[in-house]
Amino acid sequence: MTDISVSHDLTDAPSNAAANAAPAIPDATATNGWRDRFGQALMGSLTTPQHMLVRGEGCYVWNSEGTRYLDFLAGIAVNSLGHAHPALVEAVSRQIATLAHVSNYFATPAQLELAERLCRITGAGAEGRVYFANSGAEAIEAAVKLARLNRGDGSRTRIIALKNSFHGRTMGSLSLTGKPALREPFEPLLGGVEHIDTTIEALEAVMDQTVSALVLEAIKGEAGVIDLPEGYLKRARELTTEHGALLIVDEIQTGIGRTGKWFSYQHQGVIPDAVAIAKGLAGGVPIGALVTFGAASRLFQAGQHGSTFGGNPLATAAANAVLAEIESAGLIENAERRGEQLREIIRSIDSELVIDIRGEGLMIGVGLAHPVAAAVCDTALALGLIINAPNDVSLRIVPPLIIGDTEIELFRDLFTQALKAHS
Ligand SMILES: Cc1ncc(COP(=O)(O)O)c(C=O)c1O
Numbered sequence: 001m002t003d004i005s006v007s008h009d010l011t012d013a014p015s016n017a018a019a020n021a022a023p024a025i026p027d028a029t030a031t032n033g034w035r036d037r038f039g040q041a042l043m044g045s046l047t048t049p050q051h052m053l054v055r056g057e058g059c060y061v062w063n064s065e066g067t068r069y070l071d072f073l074a075g076i077a078v079n080s081l082g083h084a085h086p087a088l089v090e091a092v093s094r095q096i097a098t099l100a101h102v103s104n105y106f107a108t109p110a111q112l113e114l115a116e117r118l119c120r121i122t123g124a125g126a127e128g129r130v131y132f133a134n135s136g137a138e139a140i141e142a143a144v145k146l147a148r149l150n151r152g153d154g155s156r157t158r159i160i161a162l163k164n165s166f167h168g169r170t171m172g173s174l175s176l177t178g179k180p181a182l183r184e185p186f187e188p189l190l191g192g193v194e195h196i197d198t199t200i201e202a203l204e205a206v207m208d209q210t211v212s213a214l215v216l217e218a219i220k221g222e223a224g225v226i227d228l229p230e231g232y233l234k235r236a237r238e239l240t241t242e243h244g245a246l247l248i249v250d251e252i253q254t255g256i257g258r259t260g261k262w263f264s265y266q267h268q269g270v271i272p273d274a275v276a277i278a279k280g281l282a283g284g285v286p287i288g289a290l291v292t293f294g295a296a297s298r299l300f301q302a303g304q305h306g307s308t309f310g311g312n313p314l315a316t317a318a319a320n321a322v323l324a325e326i327e328s329a330g331l332i333e334n335a336e337r338r339g340e341q342l343r344e345i346i347r348s349i350d351s352e353l354v355i356d357i358r359g360e361g362l363m364i365g366v367g368l369a370h371p372v373a374a375a376v377c378d379t380a381l382a383l384g385l386i387i388n389a390p391n392d393v394s395l396r397i398v399p400p401l402i403i404g405d406t407e408i409e410l411f412r413d414l415f416t417q418a419l420k421a422h423s
Pocket of ligand 1: 076135136137138140166167168169217221222250251252253278279
């Protein structure tokens with residue numbers, strides 16, 4: 001396979017052809033004193049970031065001082081095509097100049113095309129149905145409602161989720177999130193949700209006819225890129241089928257080709273009842289979706305859920321462009337191949353700090369022997385590499401799916417230096 005990454009100008013001059021019409025660099029009044037202004041104007045729920053970013057191109061972003069960074073975080077697994085990809089820029093520009101938004105009282109070609117595409121790539125096929133939302137948390141909200149509709153004779157009231165999982169921060173999705181520190185300030189949350197250990201034994205112990213749904217991440221991203229135990233998803237499918245519960249897979253971080261398949265449940269040959277999608281779907285344009293399979297597609301009735309912006313022409317046109325580009329440029333195969341290369345590089349670094357390499361494809365978690373993950377990320381940033389630390393002992397590497405040889409080699413150099421500085 002040839003190096004398929006889009007070509008990058010390595011100078012700091014704005015060179016992106018698609019952005020030629022409107023220079024993306026803000027003038028100094030937009031960036032002056034930004035740290036103080038951030039703390040002054042943004043809600044205290046956010047900590048003030050270290051940098052202000054002003055433009056991106058391919059796998060690189062530039063801060064307000066003109067420094068370039070190799071972006072191996074991609075907006076936390078969002079920028080599937082990197083930054084300012086011509087296919088995405090063109091699709092969004094064309095759509096906003098044609099029809100940006102209509103209400104749910106009307107259909108649009110982009111919405112219909114995306115729904116049909118999602119039914120195809122998820123494997124839901126003709127029995128599939130799609131609900132469009134604006135974020136991952138909203139896709140999960142729809143999943144919570146789906147679970148509530150799976151009542152059976154009325155006794156199915158329990159929803160099972162996993163400890164240390166992350167499903168979002170709205171009240172419904174937070175109710176599924178298995179991180180006490182995130183939940184506790186906002187309790188009481190939704191009733192009937194139970195968090196179990198991620199073992200097959202714990203699952204077997206809890207499943208019965210009162211469970212309406214089991215909701216899980218195929219790989220726990222925010223927990224540090226933690227894989228499910230061997231055979232877990234298959235057993236989850238067997239048990240949910242046996243007891244009439246829905247198997248709902250949260251592929252918000254793992255989906256859209258990142259793991260080397262469209263969705264990571266496809267590595268296991270498992271067919272869920274619903275899959276939640278967001279992040280990489282529209283490559284940076286906000287969108288979320290819940291796709292149902294088979295009988296689960298008949299649970300929602302007209303009028304039971306909706307959202308003003310959900311499935312609007314702008315977001316769905318962006319997603320169509322992203323999915324088409326992933327297919328035509330072979331980016332799923334690229335994710336698998338580049339993922340293997342990156343793992344090989346990380347393995348080859350002579351550092352006792354690395355004790356574990358997790359995840360699949362271009363969703364990579366690096367387990368550390370000491371709690372220095374934040375310091376490694378700070379050093380990497382100072383060197384010109386963006387990665388992040390979901391916790392003290394884990395690094396997360398989730399680059400755009402377009403990375404090629406140049407980015408791999410630059411990563412090797414910068415990541416090795418960052419690790420060695422803390423070994
Ligand atoms: C697995 C998973 N589910 C849900 C969410 C929530 O998505 P959003 O931040 O778009 O609401 C995230 C976000 O990180 C996620 O990683």
